[in-house]
Amino acid sequence: MNPIISFVNYLQSQQTAQSYLCHCYTQLKLPDPEAKSYENCNAFIYYLNHGNRFYQQGRKSDPFMQPILYFYGMVHFIKACLLTKRPNYPESTNLLAHGVTARKRKKKDYTFMNDEVKVQHNGLFPYFSEHLYEQTIPFEKRSMKHLLAVIPEMNQLFQFQGEHKMVPVGKQYSKLLEFPAHLLDSYHLTDTAFIRRIQPYLPNIKYYDYDDRMIRMEVTDPVKKVTGPFFVHSSTEQLFFPLKREDYLSIHEVMVHYLILYNLSMLCRYETEWWGDLFVAKPDIDYPFILYFLELTSTKMPLLLGGNLYDQRKKL
Structure with missing residues (x-):
């Protein structure tokens, strides 16, 4: 088993989670890291557990339902990572929003590749971008094609x-x-x-x-x-x-997957006719790109997000 996946599994007990969080909070120079780690260890375990379950169920499910399961699996892993660096997360209700919006009404000639997401000033996306990856978002909106273009x-x-x-x-x-x-x-x-x-x-x-x-x-x-x-x-x-200037994007790949999965999960939930037609008629290039992306993100994101935890480890 990959050592990152093994380490994530290892953290899913009160003893190991508390010890690990105490180490993280000591590195942050918190005044009472042991007390704060006890306070947060159950939430940390549940975030990891829920994240794993969403991904496991997603891999067993038809691609028709996968965007919702993978998006919320990713969200729970992100929240676990945030607890290692932001022990008081969430500091406000503003952070409970996704931090991204999608176009509400789809045009008649809609294609997924040309669809865009728009970044909000508040919410989870800008918050984890800053605190996990120390990055500000260099755009207001971005198309799916330009986001997919930077995934190797x-x-x-x-x-x-x-x-x-x-x-x-x-x-x-x-x-x-x-x-x-x-x-x-x-x-x-x-x-x-x-x-x-x-x-x-x-x-x-x-x-x-x-x-x-x-x-x-x-x-x-x-x-x-x-x-x-x-x-x-x-x-x-x-x-x-990126080969072309138009595809140049200076953000972490976790941020890229979050934006794509958010949009796919919205399509899955609210664009019933278009989403149903995608899987029945397979009308255009959107279908193979979406299918392959879902297969990729189901394995790559747990490793990248688990890697955030693995890199902070110590000998426990």
Whole structure:
């Protein structure tokens, strides 16, 4: 079993959860970490337990129902992660909202790929983006196609229809990266401006060289902590980078999945006719993209969110 999944299972007792939270709160320098960890350990266990159950039931269910189950599984895992960093969560009722809205009325020629979600100022999405990933959201709204475009595993589906969205540039835990030189044309940047653009998301760049084929660089430390515009393929551990400026997105992949799953769960619940037709008639390209995304998110999100907990562990 993957060590992250094993660790999440290990935390689902009062003794292990309390000890783990006490460690987290000690790192935060709270005045009484032991008391606060006792106060929060049951909520922490239930968040993990509910998250696991939603994902388990989702994998057993027809894809027709999966968006709701996976979205709420993800929400519960996010809340467990938040309790390790924000011991008083939720501090206000504003945080109980999802923090995202979808278009209420769908146009006659509606397609999922062109649909958009809009980010709210309050709610879970901006809150966990800030406190789990230290990120502000660099857009007000974003289309499903642009969100799917930065998920490495979805790249192959885009390639089947003649679109290349991402390119592998190295491997996680490596110090070496290589970018195709034609990226500079797409981003309308010189090589030095491109280096300045990506430097904040990498360890310090030790050196780089540039010719008409490739931009090669070495960073001072292995690339461990990964966030957009770099994204990791779950099977190969390859680092992917968006090929086009329009797809460049500097947010964590957990945030990407949250936005897509939110929209899918809303379609599943409220757009009855369109959602039913999607699974019966399979009318357009939306169907394979949605189906493959649901299969991917069911395994990738528990690992990415469980990784947040795993990375804070100590020898218990």
